[in-house]
Amino acid sequence: MTLALPAAEAARELVEPVLREAVARLDPLTARVARYHFGWADSDDRPCAGGGKALRPTLAVLSGRAAGADVERCLPAAAAVELVHAFSLLHDDVMDDDPVRRHRPAAWTVFGRSHALLCGNALLTLAGELLLEQETPGCAAAARALNEAALSLMAGQALDLEFQGRDDVTREECLRMSRCKTASLLACACSIGVTAAGGPASLAGSLAAFGAEAGLAFQLADDLLGIWGSTEATGKPVLADLRTRKKSLPVVAALTGPTAAGRRLAELLARPEPLAESDLHDAARLVEEAGGRAWAEAETGRRLDAATRHLDEADLPADVRAEFLHLARFIATRDH
Template identity: 45%
Template sequence: MDTIDVIPGSRSAREILSHSRTLVDPGLRAAVDTLPPPTRHIAGYHFGWWDENAEPAEHKAGKAIRPALVLLCARAVGSSDIEALPAAVAVELVHNFSLVHDDVIDRDVTRRHRPTAWSVFGDGAAILAGDAMSTLACAVLADSGHPAAMDGIKLVNRAIQELIDGQHADVSFETREQIDPQECRAMAAAKTGALLGCACAIGARFGGGSPHQVERLRAFGTDLGLAFQHVDDLLGIWGDPQATGKPVYSDLRSRKKSLPVVAALASDSPAAAALSSLYSGTEPLRDEEITRAAALIEEAGGRQWSSTEAAGLLDRALASLAEVGAEESAASDLTTLARLVTRRDR
């Protein structure tokens, strides 16, 4: 399979993401500053810019993987980072809208090592702040004056609809006993793959890429997004809390039917039957039950299945990237990011 080789002396993932964050943050802050005070306060808290009392703070921000993909895909088709900055800001707003809503739905009380927005300001206020970030993304694109602005709005709205559809399916899984792994895979492709695919496509579109380049970069991002979700689900069970910012076994405490869990339940093995019994209750799992569930998922093959799927999706994503005819250094940086998001210790 054809892949892109990393250029000797090319940037590290940390350098790529730091550069992206430096470029995007001023535009992101300027956009959030246009929101009405209540939603501005909650959005700024979520981004880590200030505390619950609106006092300046310097909390750890997200990795900015999606805006980095936007900027790199503009470069990949021969343009510059600056050309795609409005698109990068828009994609980061959409991503964080989804995080705020996810935390409400999943009842997660921590994100990035601090209380989630809903746990501080309440469900309703957090949901409204998330909605505001979603609409703000389209306003940023419309106000950019870029020739591709309308196409960008269409790409973002399509991604939001797919993301919502994936989230809806994810929620419905909580009350279903039987879920096919491929059905779960389709949910994850919509919930996570759609926005990474959008990030890459909109970057290429703002960079003036050809239809072929836009489509191949969309495919790269979509497969990378699904691989990302496989790895994220593994981290949701076995991840180090110091790295993830969430409690150990966080997904199991809520009986979340993530990709490795669904694969394990479908394995038709004694471990799957025991796991199904644990997941069938309604009371919160006790600590010893959570530990047992993690062991059963591994015994039933769920952990290995997700790891194998992530590796195959990474190969396919890099094959799509090889078809773009991308600028050399941008292709190298995209490869570096792809390998970062599919690494278990990220």
Template identity: 55%
Template structure:
């Protein structure tokens, strides 16, 4: 069965957006405006805009629920909670990374200032929990625990990512642990919450959680590759910004620890105080490739995807929603190779 992934994402966005708008609508006027701009609902002057994110995480919530049974009474709220926490992380990431572009327009902090964007991110984080407890149901406490655990992992991962910028001894294993917190934790959370709201038992929720976590690892590896060699016109984000910030993404750490001549040259560039811009940034990206690290990242991505499918299909689980989860995973990994 062929699933139209863009249709799945569009449908998920339509399902979750009313809950997101209702939650954001509870904020004070200025913070609400920053959040509405960040979500793509309005321009900076408050006039309507039609830009929106992909709604990948809400789609995972809905599809994971349908892989078990049907959307439960808390599925929309769970999808909204995950998307709110995700956007909290985006607002803060843009600040910490000094990124000036997201979704093909200026980031919120460049428009409204750093303090306003920081507080808007904090507000979205608080709203994430609020939407789960607005109408308590049987699994509310467990839903909050899963979301809180993922948020904690996300924060730990982001802290590690920032700390790596100033270290010269980052190992590949700890880099992958950082990715598991920063990116994979929330995708795992989305799938677990979907299964939970549909009445899945503990073992089923755990399997869907593992599927999302492995998919999240593959997702971040794709992002890391696109950050080095992607097309900004397509991705909506500036290319080589991670290198300019001397971030130690997984492909970079693989190159730095590869023992190759290219890896040693890259180490020299990373330790040199001269800014990594222009041709120096382009050279650094090429050295990552020469060290074999782009090939490694693509191979590791495939390995993680295979592991995700193993969790998804445990027990012979089949059906349209399982097919949709499979095709959505393929879409994520193949999007811009």
């Protein structure tokens, strides 16, 4: 399923100039890494067409519209959320040794780990700067909310790293990690437009709750793609998460269930030597046999239902509600 929403295309067109202007403030080398990471340039800094789904900026713009704000007023907040997301991806790829991002070499493989990390740090700093320079009470509050989301994201990444050395991770722990690492920033994106515009706290709270549940659905869908997604769709090697023995939600669900397949999976993943291709396919089959895939698919639906209930509680225009719902369904059913 593609993100075929007028809101997404409009948000990308409106937010990208703000992002480019922010990146242009950086030193030349860091700006070059950022342009490559955003998909605006190739490894030789020649302009090219690319970029991500613009999901978080779209949510931020919709959030502002939910509060009745002019779209232009929402753009710094939308750009700031995307800068934090870009920071997290740069650091994620380095920490996970992921060589591919969006169908091409990850930034760290082109410019080196240190430059990729420095670029991520710079983008995180720019995010706060974009909001604080607006000098309004709403944008100051939005900067605080975004900072809290970034700290939560880092806490989630720390848990993710800790899980790599453990064989006793519980499903509840994995869900908590996903709430921090993924859902916190989506919750912020869904509410930051309201906050920046000085809208009602009750509306911001309902949209944040919607985003938190949608964020868990997003992570569940991402974890399913990490095992069963195609390289053509995801831009990453097939069985990528099993290759790195990542404690993703379907894997943890399989490992913690009382099944023979789960026990065999644990033995396979505990082997000290690198897993062969045949081992990876066996592992994917065992995750499915142990019920990990079915649980993750059902949990995705449950989280989407919970997100919808929170949206029903919110007092917002019908067209904005419909676009939020469309985005939530995309999150739960996407193929990349």
